[in-house]
Amino acid sequence: MNQDQLPPKDVELAVKMMLDSMTKALTNNQRIEIRGFGSFCLHYRAPRIGRNPKSGTTVELPGKYVPHFKPGKELRERVNASLTKA
Amino acid sequence: MSALTKADIAEMLYEELGLNKREAKEIVESFFEEIRSALEANQQVKLSSFGNFDLRDKCSRPGRNPKTGEEIPITARRVVTFKPGQKLKAKVESYVGTE
Numbered sequence: 380m381n382q383d384q385l386p387p388k389d390v391e392l393a394v395k396m397m398l399d400s401m402t403k404a405l406t407n408n409q410r411i412e413i414r415g416f417g418s419f420c421l422h423y424r425a426p427r428i429g430r431n432p433k434s435g436t437t438v439e440l441p442g443k444y445v446p447h448f449k450p451g452k453e454l455r456e457r458v459n460a461s462l463t464k465a
Numbered sequence: 466m467s468a469l470t471k472a473d474i475a476e477m478l479y480e481e482l483g484l485n486k487r488e489a490k491e492i493v494e495s496f497f498e499e500i501r502s503a504l505e506a507n508q509q510v511k512l513s514s515f516g517n518f519d520l521r522d523k524c525s526r527p528g529r530n531p532k533t534g535e536e537i538p539i540t541a542r543r544v545v546t547f548k549p550g551q552k553l554k555a556k557v558e559s560y561v562g563t564e
Binding site (some may be wrong): 407408419444445447448450462 | 466468471473474475476477478481482484488492493496497500501505506507512513514515516518520522541542543544545546547549552553554556557558559560
């Protein structure tokens with residue numbers, strides 16, 4: 380990152396804190412919306428009966444939440460444009 | 466609960482890291498721009514303990530306008546996918562909400 384004014388140590392800490400705050404938001408099922416980048420939210424996965432592929436025994440898997448990312452318009456367009464440029 | 470935004474993240478850096486408001490805003494902006502630029506350069510982005518942003522090239526395929534039923538080809542494209550890391554998945558998995 381081009382941060383001429385800030386010492387690398389501060390940038391490193393800032394990046395860690397940004398990722399932590401995003402993780403914390405998702406942990407509380409709070410959406411993240413970054414204009415031009417994308418949005419993060421949680422998707423629910425219903426409980427299901429799974430199977431241990433080695434032993435073949437069935438296991439009950441409870442419902443759970445998984446993180447989901449939807450790319451924003453600018454990110455989508457820039458990434459897709461790189462396909463034709465390359 | 467309203468969504469977390471760049472403004473919220475900048476405010477957090479201002480309060481907790483003692484950056485001034487302009488610096489905080491700039492670093493948040495350049496963080497996301499750095500990821501976008503890498504992806505635009507067809508480079509995968511790995512953020513330890515958060516997740517990976519991967520790129521996938523999709524072939525063109527026949528599509529359909531769901532309203533009219535008209536057939537339209539979907540062009541070949543490059544898309545971004547996010548694969549959450551183990552740590553993030555584990556933290557989020559056990560969320561028991563009211564919604």
